[in-house]
Amino acid sequence: MSRIGVVVFPGSNCEYDAANAVADLGATPVFIWHSADDLGDVDGVILPGGFAHGDYLRPGALARFSPVMDAVQRFAADGGAVLGICNGFQVLTEAGLLPGALQKNRGLTFLCQPSTLVVASTRSVLTRNAEVGQHLSVPINHFSGSYTCDDATYNELVANDQIVLRYLDNPNGSRDNIAGVSNVAGNVVGLMPHPERAMSTLLGSADGRVLLSGFVGLSASVSA
Amino acid sequence: MGAGVASSLSGVNYSVLVDVTLRAGIADPEGATIERALPALGFSGVGNVRAGKSFRMNIEADSESEALAKAKSLAERLLSNPVMEDSVARLAQEN
Numbered sequence A: 001m002s003r004i005g006v007v008v009f010p011g012s013n014c015e016y017d018a019a020n021a022v023a024d025l026g027a028t029p030v031f032i033w034h035s036a037d038d039l040g041d042v043d044g045v046i047l048p049g050g051f052a053h054g055d056y057l058r059p060g061a062l063a064r065f066s067p068v069m070d071a072v073q074r075f076a077a078d079g080g081a082v083l084g085i086c087n088g089f090q091v092l093t094e095a096g097l098l099p100g101a102l103q104k105n106r107g108l109t110f111l112c113q114p115s116t117l118v119v120a121s122t123r124s125v126l127t128r129n130a131e132v133g134q135h136l137s138v139p140i141n142h143f144s145g146s147y148t149c150d151d152a153t154y155n156e157l158v159a160n161d162q163i164v165l166r167y168l169d170n171p172n173g174s175r176d177n178i179a180g181v182s183n184v185a186g187n188v189v190g191l192m193p194h195p196e197r198a199m200s201t202l203l204g205s206a207d208g209r210v211l212l213s214g215f216v217g218l219s220a221s222v223s224a
Numbered sequence B: 001m002g003a004g005v006a007s008s009l010s011g012v013n014y015s016v017l018v019d020v021t022l023r024a025g026i027a028d029p030e031g032a033t034i035e036r037a038l039p040a041l042g043f044s045g046v047g048n049v050r051a052g053k054s055f056r057m058n059i060e061a062d063s064e065s066e067a068l069a070k071a072k073s074l075a076e077r078l079l080s081n082p083v084m085e086d087s088v089a090r091l092a093q094e095n
Helices: A015-024 A068-077 A087-094 A151-159 A208-223 B029-037 B064-079
Strands: A003-008 A028-033 A044-047 A081-085 A101-103 A111-119 A135-142 A146-148 A163-167 A178-182 A188-191 B004-006 B012-022 B052-061 B085-091
Touching: A003 A015, A015 A028, A015 A208, A044 A068, A044 A087, A044 A208, A068 A081, A081 A087, A087 A101, A087 A188, A111 A178, A135 A208, A146 A178, A163 A188, B012 B064, B052 B064, B064 B085
Parallel strands: A003 A028, A003 A044, A044 A081, A081 A188
Antiparallel strands: A101 A146, A111 A135, A111 A163, A163 A178, A178 A188, B004 B012, B012 B052, B012 B085
């Protein structure tokens, strides 16, 4: 059974949602406090949503200096599966593990609503169980989720098939409707929407399962 | 009076300001909203409003250039995200 680390920063608030989703898919979640300098024995690691270090300065700006991020960097460099959700995505961009940045939403409103995602690539650890063009209903819950990058970075994203998910109707003004990106290798992924909150039709949508099952499943095969 | 103030420590304390603004070409919804609000208050002819952040700090250094170099370095490493923001460090005027 795969073990998935869930990093907890001071100010994280989606770590239990992430852990419950992981457990629901048959894997074992393991909380990792941000001051840890080692991830321990895990097959994948999730940086959950919230407001790490109060989002002071910029979302993710201080979290990237938490000791655990050195361990996450090493894990990612070794090919380990890393997933940043919402604030976790912001942390990964600030840490340089993913390209681009997340700025304030167009319209300056906090967005808390369902969003329809379109799968753009199945090459990443998050989308390997999905199909290109598939629509997924997954909620968003953020103020700084507008994906931005310069032209050179954007061209690289396209050339390397790093755009993982797009919004159908771009609620936050992201460049090219981008909702999630991966690194070149596809083992590090970040997205603003919350797949861990789309695990049950009773609660609105179970479309997050196709994403997180891929993440958990690939992690298991990596460890085998 | 210059910005340098003698201290009991080895160097001199320089009062430094760092301004962080969104890079040209990056949409600035906050600045745009402020700009749209101005005509309603009777201010006309104001354009190109860009919102940003300002940081003031004391930096111990042996010279102005050393203080500014240190400020520039910390501004690029922490105070700004160079993907979307520019930073400028300058000596603060003494009051």
